[in-house]
Structures are given as structure tokens and as C-alpha cells.
Amino acid sequence: METQPELQALRDSIDNLDAALVHILAERFKCTQRVGELKARLDLPSSDAARERQQVERLRLLARAANLDPDFAEKFLAFIIKEVIRHHETARVRADSSS
Amino acid sequence: METQPELQALRDSIDNLDAALVHILAERFKCTQRVGELKARLDLPSSDAARERQQVERLRLLARAANLDPDFAEKFLAFIIKEVIRHHETARVRADSSS
Numbered sequence: 001m002e003t004q005p006e007l008q009a010l011r012d013s014i015d016n017l018d019a020a021l022v023h024i025l026a027e028r029f030k031c032t033q034r035v036g037e038l039k040a041r042l043d044l045p046s047s048d049a050a051r052e053r054q055q056v057e058r059l060r061l062l063a064r065a066a067n068l069d070p071d072f073a074e075k076f077l078a079f080i081i082k083e084v085i086r087h088h089e090t091a092r093v094r095a096d097s098s099s
Numbered sequence: 100m101e102t103q104p105e106l107q108a109l110r111d112s113i114d115n116l117d118a119a120l121v122h123i124l125a126e127r128f129k130c131t132q133r134v135g136e137l138k139a140r141l142d143l144p145s146s147d148a149a150r151e152r153q154q155v156e157r158l159r160l161l162a163r164a165a166n167l168d169p170d171f172a173e174k175f176l177a178f179i180i181k182e183v184i185r186h187h188e189t190a191r192v193r194a195d196s197s198s
Contacts, residue, residue: 004141010134011150017127018154019161021120022172026165028116035109042103051110055117062118066125072182073121079178083171 025080032084036091046088052081124179131183135190145187151180 003011039046056074063073102110138145155173162172 004137004143007134007137007141007143010130010137014127014130014134015154015157017123017130018158018176020123021127021175022158022161022167023165024116024119024123025172025175026162026167028113028120029167031109031113031116035106035113038103038106038109042106044103044106055114058114059117059121062121063125066122068121068125068128073124076120076124076178077117079175 028080029084029087033087033091036084036088040095127179128183128186132186132190135183135187139194 036046038044055077059073059077060070063070135145137143154176158172158176159169162169
């Protein structure tokens with residue numbers, strides 16, 4: 001069955017935006033990986049509550065300005081940070097088993 | 100305490116990428132809102148399993164190419180789609196209560 005043209009146009013936009021999201025997320029994880037390595041090298045604590053509070057507040061403000069639900073933006077950040085922690089734990093297990 | 104300059108530079112990049120993510124997400128929800136309205140107008144079913152399978156496969160391919168965990172990309176899409184469904188349900192409740 002052929003997709004209705006207006007629906008197809010919207011789906012094409014969604015696909016473009018999803019590709020952008022995936023690429024930005026890949027770049028973000030490259031940054032957090034380097035943060036993890038840097039913190040390990042400088043012997044800094046892996047979590048920083050003050051920094052996380054700032055991130056949440058900033059993202060909620062940005063979300064509001066972009067007409068996105070601030071609660072969703074906060075949930076989204078928590079979702080990503082959970083993955084970052086998973087990466088760091090995997091990296092630590094690898095480092096431990098190779099030492 | 101002053102943040103170590105290399106850590107600060109990485110955090111600045113993360114903040115820029117997060118702002119990009121929030122704005123792309125806001126645009127994506129605008130698209131899915133229009134999809135919801137269009138489907139309601141054309142009396143099309145709200146979910147489309149074939150389309151969702153295509154989205155998952157495509158996102159996993161894009162993730163692999165960008166060196167992002169494909170399983171994470173799939174979880175990420177599921178996380179967003181859950182929010183889209185929540186939006187559609189809220190819109191339906193609003194439409195019902197105003198009719």
C-alpha cells in the first residue's frame with residue numbers, strides 16, 4: 001500500500017532528525033568517554049552532583065524555550081547518563097581485568 | 100574549586116551537544132504531533148508495525164556506522180516512541196473532553 005504523501009514527507013523528516021540524533025549521541029559518548037579517562041588519570045571522583053544539577057536546570061530551561069516538556073528533557077538526560085555510567089563500568093571492568 | 104581546563108572543555112562540548120539534542124527532539128515531536136493529527140484526520144491506525152521495524156533497522160545501521168551501540172540506539176528509539184504515544188494519548192483525552 002502506498003503511503004499518503006503528506007505522511008511520507010513527515011516520516012522523511014523524522015528519519016532525518018533521527019539520523020542527526022544518532023550522530024550527536026555518538027559524539028556525546030565520545031566526549032563522556034574522554035571525561036571518564038581524564039577523571040581516572042587525574043584521580044577525580046566519577047560523579048559530580050553539582051555539575052549534574054546544573055545540567056538538569058540548563059536542559060529544563062532550553063526545553064522550555066524550545067516548547068519541549070522540561071520533565072521529558074530531564075528524563076532524557078537521566079536516560080543518557082545511565083548509559084554513560086554503564087560505559088564507565090564496562091571500561092573499569094576491562095581496565096581491572098587487563099591490569 | 101576551579102574545574103580542570105581539559106574537563107571544562109569537554110563539558111562545554113557536552114553542553115553544546117545536549118542543546119542540539121533538545122532542539123532536534125523538539126522538532127521531532129512537532130513532526131510526530133502532525134503525524135498524529137494527520138492520522139486522525141485520514142482515519143489511519145495510530146501504530147504501524149512495519150514502519151517501526153524499518154525505523155529500528157535503519158537506526159541500528161546508522162548507529163553501527165557512527166560507532167554507537169546499536170542496542171542503545173534501539174532503546175533510545177523505544178524511549179522516544181513511548182513519549183510520542185504519551186503525547187498522542189494526552190491529545191486524544193483533550194479531544195474527547197472538548198467534543
